[in-house]
Amino acid sequence: MEEISIAIDGPAAAGKSTVAKIVAKRLTYVYIDTGAMYRGLTLKALNKQISLEDEQQLAALLTDTDIELVQGENGQHVMIDKEDVTRSIRSDEVTNNVSFVAKHPSIRKEMVKRQQILAEQSGVVMDGRDIGTHVLPEAEIKIFLIATVEERAKRRYEENIQKGFPADLEKLKEEIEQRDLIDSKREAAPLTKANDAIEIDTTALTIDEVAELILNEAARVITK
Ligand code: CDP
Ligand code: CDP
Numbered sequence: 001m002e003e004i005s006i007a008i009d010g011p012a013a014a015g016k017s018t019v020a021k022i023v024a025k026r027l028t029y030v031y032i033d034t035g036a037m038y039r040g041l042t043l044k045a046l047n048k049q050i051s052l053e054d055e056q057q058l059a060a061l062l063t064d065t066d067i068e069l070v071q072g073e074n075g076q077h078v079m080i081d082k083e084d085v086t087r088s089i090r091s092d093e094v095t096n097n098v099s100f101v102a103k104h105p106s107i108r109k110e111m112v113k114r115q116q117i118l119a120e121q122s123g124v125v126m127d128g129r130d131i132g133t134h135v136l137p138e139a140e141i142k143i144f145l146i147a148t149v150e151e152r153a154k155r156r157y158e159e160n161i162q163k164g165f166p167a168d169l170e171k172l173k174e175e176i177e178q179r180d181l182i183d184s185k186r187e188a189a190p191l192t193k194a195n196d197a198i199e200i201d202t203t204a205l206t207i208d209e210v211a212e213l214i215l216n217e218a219a220r221v222i223t224k
Pocket of ligand 1 (some may be wrong): 003009012013014017034035036038098099100103127128129130131151179183
């Protein structure tokens with residue numbers, strides 16, 4: 001059967017990675033989490049106490065950084081220089097700083113290059129902010145997921161409670177708004193819906209309902 005590329009973009013906590021993983025599993029495609037790559041570089045920069053405003057130093061750091069997304073039995077593992085950072089890249093510190101790293105044009109250029117190499121194999125579901133617009137402009141299916149900021153903050157809040165992490169709904173909402181603002185206003189490849197993307201408002205939808213909508217679209221495109 002023909003294998004296609006599926007690009008899923010949207011703001012923070014719209015459900016991109018959860019839904020992308022389900023869609024990839026159902027189609028036996030590879031899932032590529034591009035946000036994890038920006039998070040991995042941010043973690044390394046914070047550990048090395050590099051100024052996140054220093055684009056040149058960050059670019060040199062990225063040149064020296066090996067980023068791997070490894071498919072394990074219990075999901076995807078993110079390896080930075082062979083070290084498993086799957087958990088540490090989700091810390092509040094990384095989450096609240098990653099947009100400052102991701103806004104630099106030279107960082108994006110290199111990340112996009114690496115992501116395009118990862119997507120050379122056929123049958124991929126890739127999620128991020130600029131997949132439909134820059135990384136995979138030729139993707140057969142482009143999805144743009146949205147939800148109200150209140151709903152997205154509530155989702156992160158529930159996720160934190162489940163994991164036993166501290167959770168403050170109002171603070172989470174402010175952090176999401178702040179990150180969306182930086183991601184949408186940056187000059188290089190800002191978060192924006194591709195002209196040919198299908199927008200899905202997930203505010204009142206379950207995860208399975210969103211996955212089903214995308215899988216139906218995939219079935220339609222594949223059998224065309
Ligand atoms: O899962 P969540 O929505 O919290 O974020 P993520 O997908 O892990 O992405 C973290 C951050 O990386 C985003 O807020 C963007 O600043 C950046 N990012 C990006 O600029 N371009 C991408 N393709 C993916 C992520
Ligand atoms: O990748 P992104 O930041 O867009 O979002 P996510 O990490 O996939 O989803 C954030 C949270 O919302 C997860 O805990 C999902 O289980 C939940 N979710 C939901 O409750 N309803 C949806 N329709 C989609 C996601």
